[in-house]
Amino acid sequence: xxxxxxxxxxxxxxxxxxxxxxxxxxxxxxxxxxxxxxxxxxxxxxxxxxxxxxxxxxxxxxxxxxxxxxxxxxxxxxxxxxxxxxxxxxxxxxxxxxxxxxxxxxxxxxxxxxxxxxxxxxxxxxxxxxxxxxxxxxxxxxxxxxxxxxxxxxxxxxxxxxxxxxxxxxxxxxxxxxxxxxxxxxxxxxxxxxxxxxxxxxxxxxxxxxxxxxxxxxxxxxxxxxxxxxxxxxxxxxxxxxxxxxxxxxxxxxxxxxxxxxxxxxxxxxxxxxxxxxxxxxxxxxxxxxxxxxxxxxxxxxxxxxxxxxxxxxxxxxxxxxxxxxxxxxxxxxxxxxxxxxxxxxxxxxxxxxxxxxxxxxxxxxxxxxxxxxxxxxxxxxxxxxxxxxxxxxxxxxxxxxxxxxxxxxxxxxxxx
Amino acid sequence: xxxxxxxxxxxxxxxxxxxxxxxxxxxxxxxxxxxxxxxxxxxxxxxxxxxxxxxxxxxxxxxxxxxxxxxxxxxxxxxxxxxxxxxxxxxxxxxxxxxxxxxxxxxxxxxxxxxxxxxxxxxxxxxxxxxxxxxxxxxxxxxxxxxxxxxxxxxxxxxxxxxxxxxxxxxxxxxxxxxxxxxxxxxxxxxxxxxxxxxxxxxxxxxxxxxxxxxxxxxxxxxxxxxxxxxxxxxxxxxxxxxxxxxxxxxxxxxxxxxxxxxxxxxxxxxxxxxxxxxxxxxxxxxxxxxxxxxxxxxxxxxxxxxxxxxxxxxxxxxxxxxxxxxxxxxxxxxxxxxxxxxxxxxxxxxxxxxxxxxxxxxxxxxxxxxxxxxxxxxxxxxxxxxxxxxxxxxxxxxxxxxxxxxxxxxxxxxxx
Numbered sequence: 001x002x003x004x005x006x007x008x009x010x011x012x013x014x015x016x017x018x019x020x021x022x023x024x025x026x027x028x029x030x031x032x033x034x035x036x037x038x039x040x041x042x043x044x045x046x047x048x049x050x051x052x053x054x055x056x057x058x059x060x061x062x063x064x065x066x067x068x069x070x071x072x073x074x075x076x077x078x079x080x081x082x083x084x085x086x087x088x089x090x091x092x093x094x095x096x097x098x099x100x101x102x103x104x105x106x107x108x109x110x111x112x113x114x115x116x117x118x119x120x121x122x123x124x125x126x127x128x129x130x131x132x133x134x135x136x137x138x139x140x141x142x143x144x145x146x147x148x149x150x151x152x153x154x155x156x157x158x159x160x161x162x163x164x165x166x167x168x169x170x171x172x173x174x175x176x177x178x179x180x181x182x183x184x185x186x187x188x189x190x191x192x193x194x195x196x197x198x199x200x201x202x203x204x205x206x207x208x209x210x211x212x213x214x215x216x217x218x219x220x221x222x223x224x225x226x227x228x229x230x231x232x233x234x235x236x237x238x239x240x241x242x243x244x245x246x247x248x249x250x251x252x253x254x255x256x257x258x259x260x261x262x263x264x265x266x267x268x269x270x271x272x273x274x275x276x277x278x279x280x281x282x283x284x285x286x287x288x289x290x291x292x293x294x295x296x297x298x299x300x301x302x303x304x305x306x307x308x309x310x311x312x313x314x315x316x317x318x319x320x321x322x323x324x325x326x327x328x329x330x331x332x333x334x335x336x337x338x339x340x341x342x343x344x345x346x347x348x349x350x351x352x353x354x355x356x357x358x359x360x361x362x363x364x365x366x367x368x369x370x371x372x373x374x375x376x377x378x379x380x381x382x383x384x385x386x387x388x389x390x391x392x393x394x395x396x397x398x399x400x401x402x403x404x405x406x407x408x409x410x411x412x413x414x415x416x417x
Numbered sequence: 418x419x420x421x422x423x424x425x426x427x428x429x430x431x432x433x434x435x436x437x438x439x440x441x442x443x444x445x446x447x448x449x450x451x452x453x454x455x456x457x458x459x460x461x462x463x464x465x466x467x468x469x470x471x472x473x474x475x476x477x478x479x480x481x482x483x484x485x486x487x488x489x490x491x492x493x494x495x496x497x498x499x500x501x502x503x504x505x506x507x508x509x510x511x512x513x514x515x516x517x518x519x520x521x522x523x524x525x526x527x528x529x530x531x532x533x534x535x536x537x538x539x540x541x542x543x544x545x546x547x548x549x550x551x552x553x554x555x556x557x558x559x560x561x562x563x564x565x566x567x568x569x570x571x572x573x574x575x576x577x578x579x580x581x582x583x584x585x586x587x588x589x590x591x592x593x594x595x596x597x598x599x600x601x602x603x604x605x606x607x608x609x610x611x612x613x614x615x616x617x618x619x620x621x622x623x624x625x626x627x628x629x630x631x632x633x634x635x636x637x638x639x640x641x642x643x644x645x646x647x648x649x650x651x652x653x654x655x656x657x658x659x660x661x662x663x664x665x666x667x668x669x670x671x672x673x674x675x676x677x678x679x680x681x682x683x684x685x686x687x688x689x690x691x692x693x694x695x696x697x698x699x700x701x702x703x704x705x706x707x708x709x710x711x712x713x714x715x716x717x718x719x720x721x722x723x724x725x726x727x728x729x730x731x732x733x734x735x736x737x738x739x740x741x742x743x744x745x746x747x748x749x750x751x752x753x754x755x756x757x758x759x760x761x762x763x764x765x766x767x768x769x770x771x772x773x774x775x776x777x778x779x780x781x782x783x784x785x786x787x788x789x790x791x792x793x794x795x796x797x798x799x800x801x802x803x804x805x806x807x808x809x810x811x812x813x814x815x816x817x818x819x820x821x822x823x824x825x826x827x828x829x830x831x832x833x834x
Contacts (some may be wrong), residue, residue, distance in 0.1 A: 037560065037827040054471040056824035064821070073606045075559045076827075097563070128828055163438065187480040189490045208783070289814045325661040373825075391823075393810050404481070406808075407473035410454040411545055 004029045004071075007329060008089055008099035010079055012039050012062045012266070014315045015105035015299030016324030020072055024183050026330050030072045031097055033089070037076055040128060041383055043315055044392070048131035048173040050179060051139065052399055054407040055128045057391055060384045081104070081269035090228035094280070101329050102292050104267060104281070108300040108313065111263030111278070118239040122258040126167055132411070138176065139410050141255045152252070158196040161244045161251040163236050163262030165202030166210070167350040168320035170219060172257055173200040174353025176229040191217060198228045199253070201246060203235035204259075208350055208358065210312065215358040218367035221238065222356040234353035236260075254300055262313070264301050276303040285340035286328050287321060293332075296325045313380070316346055323334075351375045354400075378405060421446045421488075424486040424507055424746060425516040427496055428686070429456050429479045431735035432522035437489055439743030443750070444763070447489045448514055450506070452781040453491055454478055457545060458800055460732055461809070463588040463725050465548035467596060468556065468822040472545045474808055477801045496523070499687035500707050501709050520709050521684060521698070522739065525730065527693075528680030535656040540673040543584055550830070551674060555593065558672045559601060561585075569669070571818040575613040576670040576701075578661045580653050581677030582619030584628070584767040587636060589674055593771025594644040599820035615645045616670070618663060620652035620677075625767055625775065628730065632775040635784035653677075679730070684715050686780030693720040701756035703745050704738060713742040723760035732799070733763055768792045771817075808830035 005028045009016045012034035020032050038059040047053040066072045078092040082102075089097040110124030125135050138160070145157035158180075162173045180196035187193075200207065200223065205217040207223070207230065220230055231246060238245035243252040264279035273290050274282050281289060282305035287302060289319070291293040296320035300313040311317050320343060328338040347361030349371075357371035366374060383389050394404045422445045426433045429451035439450050439555075455476040464470040466499040481570040483489045527541030534710040539819075540550050555577070562574035577592045597613035601807035604610075617624065617640065622646065623633040624640070637647055648663060654660035690707050691699050699708060699722035704719060715738035717730040728734050735762060745755040764778030766788075774788035775826040783791060793813070800806050812823045 037556065037825070054473040055828065056471040059826045061604075061825045063601075064825070067604045074604075076564070093564075128826065132828065139454065147493070147510075184480075187484045187491075188477075257529050390811055394811075396805055408454070408478045408481070409469075409473050409476045409545065411472065411549065 002101060005333060006031065006098065007101045007103070007147050008033065009103045009297070010089070010101030011105035011107055012036070012074075013042070013107050013299060015107075015322040015325075016103065016319035017062070017065065018319040019103055019105070019326045020066065020322075021069070023329065024069050024324045026071075026196070026326070026333065028071060028239070028329070028333070030158065031075055031099075032062065032066070032072055033075045033077055033079065033080050033091075033097070034062060035076070036127070038128075039065060039384065041388075042126075043152070043379055045125055045128070046168060046175065046382070047132040047139075048128065049125055049172065050408045051405040051409075052137050052175070053392060053395055054366070055132060056155050057388055058383070059128060060388065062260075071371060079267055082267060084289075084295060087294065097260040099294075101296070101332070103296045103298060103322075103325050104265075104271075104301055105297070105299045105318075106265035106267050106301055107280075108262040108264050108280075110258055111261040112258070113261055114123070115239070118258070121241050122163060122256040124258040127228060135407070136410060137255050138179070139408060140190065142191065142193060142196075143410070144254070144303040146188050148191070154191055154196075156243065157244075157250065157254045158191065158193070158253040160196065160255045161199045161255070162257045162259055163239075163244070163250055164258065165200055165204070165207035165230070165232065166259060167208065169200055169202070169257075169259035170207055170223065170350060172259060173198050173228045174203065174223055174226050174351070176390070177223075178270060178354050179405065181227055183405055183408075185403075190375055198324070199229045199251065200228050201234075201236055201244065202230070202232045205233055207232065211348055211350070211358060211360055212365065215360055215365055219358050219375050220348070222352050222358075222367065226353045226356065247298055268297075268301060271387050272298060278303075278361045284350065286338040287325055288338070296328065298325050303375050304341065306341070311343045312348075317343060320344060331407070347377045349378060351358070366415040422517040422750060423448065423515065424518045424520065425450065425514050426522060427506070427649075427692070428522035428716070429453070429491075429771070430459070430524050430716060431732045432524075433520065434479070434482065435736040435739030435753060436482060436522065436715065436743045438486070438521055439740045440746065441486050441488070441746050443488075443743070444682075445750070448492055448516075449479065449483070449489055450492045450494055450496065450508075450514070451479060452493070452495050453544070454480070454799065456482060456546075456826055458805075459543075461795055461800075462542055462545070463544065463585060463592065464632040465587065465824070466542055466551040468552050468824045468826075469592070470733055470812055471547060471824040474805055474812070475800070476545060477805065478757070479667070482801065491592055494766050496684055498683060499705075501688060501712060502712065503511075503571060516711075518713070518749065520742050521682075521688075521712065521714045521718055522716045522735075523682035525679040525695075525697075527675055528616075528678040529675070530678055532656070535613050535675070538656045538658050539580060539593050539673040541675040542589070550598040552824070553827060554672050556825060559605065559608065559610060559613075560827070561671070561684060564607050566610075566779045566807045571608055572612075573660065573669040574671045575608065576616070576660075576671040577612070577613065577619060577672045577674070578668055579674045579676055580618050580650065580656075580661070581675065582617055582621070582624035582647070583676060584625065586617055586619070586674075586676035587624055587640065587767060589676060589767070590615050590645045591640055591773065592641050594819070595771050596822065598826075599643055600822055602820075616668065617645050617647045618651075618653055618661065619647070619649045622650055624649070626767055628775060628777055629782065630765070632777055632782055632784060636769055636775050639769045639785065643773065645769045679717070685714075685718060694723055695720075701753040704742055704753070704758050705745070713745065715742050717738050721758065721760075728760045729765075731743065734760060737761060766792045766795060780784075
């Protein structure tokens with residue numbers, strides 16, 4: 001019997017975790033490396049950022065998920081460097097991992113289009129720490145407004161600008177409008193949260209541009225009903241601690257959130273292969289890296305077309321890619337040819353706010369309450385763990401009836417602002 | 418009609434919040450000042466520190482609790498200075514509050530008996546931020562043990578020393594032993610969490626010294642059954658990043674938690690009146706401050722005897738004091754004499770761990786499973802908010818059956834260690 005091949009998986013998100021699980025019965029030794037100790041249900045991250053759910057509700061420890069799969073070792077650590085020629089991963093603390101096959105699934109982070117100086121003024125939303133930072137800023141802004149005597153300064157604390165009209169920007173804007181109009185109503189004595197302005201700034205011509213135009217228009221009118229002001233067609237020129245410059249217009253906003261751009265994990269550069277504009281690895285049809293057949297890329301880090309369209313950076317695509325890489329590795333172990341990746345498109349959902357969403361599934365187009373129920377059922381169903389599903393349902397039921405949000409806690413007095 | 422008197426309450430804990438609520442119908446204007454935005458259910462803080470509950474489960478926004486009580490304004494801020502003679506409170510941001518009556522209920526913090534240099538190595542447990550810091554250290558210690566090749570260093574990462582054998586120390590030790598023996602079992606490949614050592618260090622002769630000796634002995638044997646090593650009678654001589662010095666014995670422990678000493682909030686010193694050894698204000702029988710009849714002190718900051726025994730620093734005493742101060746203020750407004758505070762002692766409960774607790778209620782002494790059910794019912798009943806009770810019950814039921822803990826998430830990579 002030969003020694004089991006060593007598979008190193010970088011990243012415990014949807015792609016990495018689904019690949020590890022799909023290799024449960026393969027005669028391999030797997031090391032799953034992640035910077036955090038948990039798998040994150042990223043589609044509900046905006047709920048943590050807006051105090052609707054607490055952080056542990058949408059995360060589960062990777063060790064616990066994989067405890068019964070004895071061919072996996074979970075390792076907490078950060079990759080410092082990849083050496084594809086030596087088939088070696090160097091970790092930040094100096095340890096090294098030698099692999100037979102490598103899966104890079106370290107995902108994406110937010111990008112500021114060459115304006116990294118905007119980062120401290122406009123946090124993005126990719127990790128639980130990001131979400132807690134945003135929650136902190138939102139809750140603190142209302143407190144600062146209440147403490148402020150000057151009318152103009154108070155208005156700036158009550159103005160929230162969200163940059164980027166994709167799904168994350170729309171979710172944040174819709175939820176913030178609900179918080180201002182309903183959740184906080186009657187709880188302040190000087191500032192009136194209903195006077196808060198929520199602006200959604202999109203450089204392109206419409207919000208939710210990955211949806212058909214008719215649903216973009218529905219989303220726009222649902223957002224406006226919730227009280228969101230939408231500005232399309234003008235890119236953001238400047239962001240600082242006091243607000244946003246939009247073309248010739250200056251918007252005084254003490255809270256700016258970034259939902260505009262993503263860039264692939266910088267690890268991709270270590271491979272020395274062509275990347276796309278967003279820094280993602282342009283992979284072969286079987287998701288391997290050109291010139292490095294023992295390395296695969298999956299999830300948000302992979303750039304691939306299917307039927308002439310780019311595969312989108314969404315959870316179902318990442319899971320499918322992860323499972324495909326497991327199949328490809330098994331084929332390699334048996335010296336079979338690796339099949340090409342085929343993306344199965346289940347459709348496109350986006351939630352907007354209270355009882356508002358849009359759904360585009362195989363030509364079926366829904367908006368409003370029905371779409372919202374559809375979105376809700378899908379998201380609760382895919383959450384990992386019975387307990388998380390129960391608690392999220394309770395939190396949502398309570399939020400629905402009372403407009404209250406369960407995690408309105410300001411933590412960490414040393415945080416920025 | 419004269420203008421309503423202004424009551425300033427410093428601190429939204431049990432004393433401050435219960436005083437504010439008891440003044441709901443009084444013809445006064447109340448400002449409730451707190452450093453955080455939430456009321457904290459401190460008796461369950463150790464559950465957040467040990468990843469059993471998430472932070473928002475045991476906290477509720479003060480604004481939300483008091484939203485319908487229109488004579489209260491909640492203010493987020495920190496007191497810089499008290500000027501009793503000018504009847505004025507100076508806030509950290511330069512604002513001032515002039516009062517007719519002041520209630521100081523800013524509680525206690527942990528104290529290191531003149532060894533403040535121990536603080537970074539042995540965090541205490543008073544706030545949600547403290548609890549999240551302790552959770553971070555506990556979860557990270559097991560990860561560091563798993564990554565460590567050296568046997569002795571790994572053992573040091575798997576050694577947890579808790580200083581102080583009062584209720585908090587006992588709760589932390591019992592829960593940590595359960596985590597090591599059950600929760601994490603089978604999830605690590607190199608380190609064996611069952612080899613973890615949990616030491617409870619108490620300088621006095623016995624743990625839970627506020628209970629009768631028979632219950633202390635019961636607690637000790639229940640802790641030992643759970644796997645906790647108890648050392649009594651020797652004070653800690655030194656704490657650093659590598660461990661603890663206990664008399665002549667050096668204990669290599671990378672995680673040290675402080676549950677030994679509390680000191681009153683330093684605000685007490687601004688009053689210029691005699692304080693007790695722990696820095697608490699020695700109050701008059703009606704809880705007012707000697708020489709300053711318009712200032713009251715309640716909760717952990719107040720030092721008072723009742724029937725020859727000091728009133729303990731527990732939640733029921735703080736609530737009773739808060740309500741008493743409300744009564745005293747109403748009496749002052751009507752020029753009536755203020756009644757003396759009478760403490761109604763409901764008894765003493767302490768939880769130890771899984772199915773283990775001790776109860777001493779009016780001579781009724783329980784230990785073990787029955788005491789544990791008693792403790793559990795009392796604590797769920799007193800939690801604020803229907804949703805919190807539901808979610809805490811679900812988390813506990815799941816923890817009971819599966820030994821799992823719902824908040825095992827490592828957050829904040831910039832935290833210490």
